[in-house]
Amino acid sequence: GxxxxxxxxxxxxxxxxxxxxxxxxxxxxxxxxxxxxxxxxxxxxxxxxxxxxxxxxxxxxxxxxxxxxxxxxxxxxxxxxxxxxxxxxxxxxxxxxxxxxxxxxxxxxxxxxxxxxxxxxGMDDMGKKILRHIDDATFAEDPLRVYRAVQFAARFDMQVAGETAMLCRRMVAAGALDELPRERVYEEWKKLLLKAHRPSKGFDLMREWGITKKYFPELHALSCVPQNPKWHPEGDVWVHTMLSIDAMRKLIEDESVLDGERVSFPEKKQLKLMFAVLCHDLGKPLATTIEYDNGEVIRWEAYQPTIVSRETKTGMPYSVRALGHEEAGLEPTRNLMYRLTDEHDFIESILPLIAHHLKPSQFYKQGAKASALRRLAVKVNIEELVLVAKADFLGRTTPEAKTGRYAAGEWLLEKAKALKVWNKPMNHLVQGRDLIALGMKPSPKFGEILDDVYEKQLDGEIASKKDAIAYIREEFQHNN
Structure with a gap:
């Protein structure tokens, strides 16, 4: 019954x-x-x-x-x-x-x-790809539903009904989202970043509804920040970041398929890459300068942008630069991420990808030596870095980006694989036990010796354990 x-x-x-x-x-x-x-x-x-x-x-x-x-x-x-x-x-x-x-x-x-x-x-709304709430009163009882609207709209490529968007805006403005614990918010962010083909759609909604301005000012600050049109004809830093996270999502989906078969791509690694790209230019509001031909330099005011136009009092053409934005972006990234989660090790693992995201292009242009690649591998996973840099490159509308090929990344990955440092740093050829085997007594000097040998490895001056032992005998035993 x-x-x-x-x-x-x-x-x-x-x-x-x-x-x-x-x-x-x-x-x-x-x-x-x-x-x-x-x-x-x-x-x-x-x-x-x-x-x-x-x-x-x-x-x-x-x-x-x-x-x-x-x-x-x-x-x-x-x-x-x-x-x-x-x-x-x-x-x-x-x-x-x-x-x-x-x-x-x-x-x-x-x-x-x-x-x-x-x-x-619901069937009619699904056919028309419309996301519509059912009841004003019951919807507003759980403010997490605003974030659910964001990630559903992006995941299923739906348009949010006008009355639903208006209700979400009212809830944000009224501070209804203040009561949400970060754990619940983080879960919705993860669904947006991991399940939507175009996560940018969700972040655009967060900006339109006032969520980024009220709760994630580091991200909201990207809006209106100008970029050099030669390298970024697509528009401001927000536009570039949105294109980049969509590009990373596609790269991950492509990487998850090998010879037509779906392969495992760990969720944690996906999240690390997505957050790295989302945050890679958070330093630009802090580092961007407007440099006029008459020599005047104006710093972009972080979080309080005013649109810069060529129709200025000076009437002078200007150029836009963001020197040092990689390092400048580390603190805003920490601030944003700790507002979502207290996973310290995970947050720290994202930072090197941001700090070095320009390195693939810079090294390619410079024809960097093997020693520079080995040293880079000590600081960051080169394989992951290339993916972040490629998403950054593809998040533009330059003719080069439209080809879909990132030559700098291909070059760096090939060189790093030849050196066997594409996904981990070079191994230490000698350790403390080897020094003891040479008859040396443990002391603070051990650290200096091992560091010195490793520096020689990175420079390519020592290539084997035999060479390392010979160097130690000559430098630290014979001379003493």
Whole structure:
């Protein structure tokens, strides 16, 4: 006598011909959780850990299915736990679905009849690629839904309905997002960066709705910052950054397919590369100068930009430079990232990619020597650096970028692979135990000796352990 309805993202993704990962089932016509648990027990292990939120989990082998009775929610406090959940097996589907965020997420699939239940026009919105909220009051009860709108619009390439965009703007302006813990915000950012083919669409919405200005000023500061049109005809730093993160997303997707087969590309590595590109020019608002032909130099004011025009009081043509923006961008990157997560090691792993993102092009132009490449490998993973630099290069509208080929990156990677330092620094040929084997007594001098030998390795003057031992005997034993 019960009615099982598949709900939420599973129905949306199936209709959109996307892979379905999580199955959520609402069961109508069941009196209480005990009756539902009794019904499910013959099929697998029933976990009641989510009972207070109205959910039971059915575990069958390695698969987990969420079963719930229809429910309503009422806001009683701040945060995602500040809701009073009322479970009622007699509710109709439309009443239970009204608590959901968007019409495309309020679809149901009646498992027995094969019917799609669509009380709010979600199928029509999906066909028109429109993201529309269901109810003003219930939507505003959970401010995380503003970020969900951002990442859904980008992931599914949807246009946000006018009334939904207006509500999101009002919520941001009213400070509704202040209550969100960074962990929940970070999860939505990760979905945007990892699942959207064009993450720029989500960041453009964040800028339009006031999110970047209010919560991520380091990112918002990129807007209107001018660039040299010779190298950046696409526009200001914001435009360039958006093109670059889309380029990185495509590079990652291309890298994830080898000879037609999908290969593993770790999520953490993807995130590191995406954040590195997102933050690679955060130093430009701090380092950019406008240099006029009459010798006048004006620094761009970080976070308080005024649009610079050739129609100035001097009437003089000008050039734009951003010398040192790589180093200048490290502190803004830390500030932005710590507002999202406290993963210190992860944040620190991003910084070298930002500090050295110009090196591939610079080294290629200079014809850098092997020693310079070996030293670069000590500071940063060259393989990852080339990907970041390539995304930076492709995030432009120059004729060279439009070819899709980044010659500097190809050159650097080829040279680094020949030197065996493309994804790790050169190994130390000798260690402390080797010095002890030579009869030397451990002392602070050990560090100086090992550093000296390693410097000679990087310069190519010592190429084998035998050479290293001979050098140590001559320099540090014979002379002493």
């Amino acid at each position: 019960a009615r099982a309805v598949l709900v939420g993202g599973a129905v949306r993704d199936a209709v959109m011909n996307l892979p379905v990962k999580d199955y959520d089932i609402e069961v109508y016509g069941i009196a209480d959780f005990e009756a539902l648990a009794h019904l499910l027990e013959p099929f697998g292990r029933v976990n009641t850990v989510g009972k207070s939120f109205g959910v039971l989990k059915l575990c069958i082998g390695g698969e987990v299915y969420d079963f719930a009775l229809p429910r309503t929610e009422r806001k009683t406090g701040t945060g995602h736990r500040g809701f009073e959940v009322t479970v009622d097996g007699s509710l109709d589907f439309a009443t239970a679905a009204r608590r959901r965020d968007f019409t495309v997420n309020a679809l149901g699939f009646d498992i027995q009849s094969g019917e799609i239940i669509d009380p709010f026009g």
